[in-house]
Amino acid sequence: MGAYITQIWGWDDHVQRGFHTRVFSPGRWQIITVDDADAGMLHVEQRPTELYLARIELDPDYQGRGIGSRLIRTLLHQARRQDKDLTLDVLAVNQRAHALYRRMGLHEIARHGENNIKIRMSSRPPQSDPIHRS
Numbered sequence: 224m225g226a227y228i229t230q231i232w233g234w235d236d237h238v239q240r241g242f243h244t245r246v247f248s249p250g251r252w253q254i255i256t257v258d259d260a261d262a263g264m265l266h267v268e269q270r271p272t273e274l275y276l277a278r279i280e281l282d283p284d285y286q287g288r289g290i291g292s293r294l295i296r297t298l299l300h301q302a303r304r305q306d307k308d309l310t311l312d313v314l315a316v317n318q319r320a321h322a323l324y325r326r327m328g329l330h331e332i333a334r335h336g337e338n339n340i341k342i343r344m345s346s347r348p349p350q351s352d353p354i355h356r357s
Contacts, residue, residue, distance in 0.1 A: 252278070255294070257285055265294065273345075274302040276311035291320075295327045299346055309346040315339065 255263040263281035267274060276298060281291055295309075302309040313320050315334065321342060325331075329344040 255281065255285075255290065257288075257290065262290065267298065270307075273308045273310045274298060274305065276309065279311075291323060292327065295324070299327065302346060310343065311345075312341045312343050315342050 251266050251268075253265045253267075254261055255265055261282075262285040264278065266276075266278040268277050276295075279291065279294060298309050309329070310332075311324065311329070312335075313324060315321070321344075324344050329346055330348050331342055332345050332347075332349045333343040335341050335343060
């Protein structure tokens, strides 16, 4: 994520260490392992009406192998079984992840954050405005 953080805010080691100290909560995160090696991390929250993918990160050495797709597919099935939507936020500059989520069937439902730096995506298609006929 370093490249995306640098692109948006610039990199400051002190700021990043402070951020990670505040949000680090290993009890919430699952380590993604591939062939007994740590390949990334996953944080999913069970919310009343949605399964929220709070964080998914794969080490660059493990990207492009279909691991993320398999994890997203599993979460989509889990959300459907629970009659919930799968939702997530992705940084707008992370076009590779945004494209993956679209391929997996997620839809952009909103942009938010300072200068709309985040895109909210959901397995539920966005509500379209009703067509009014006279």
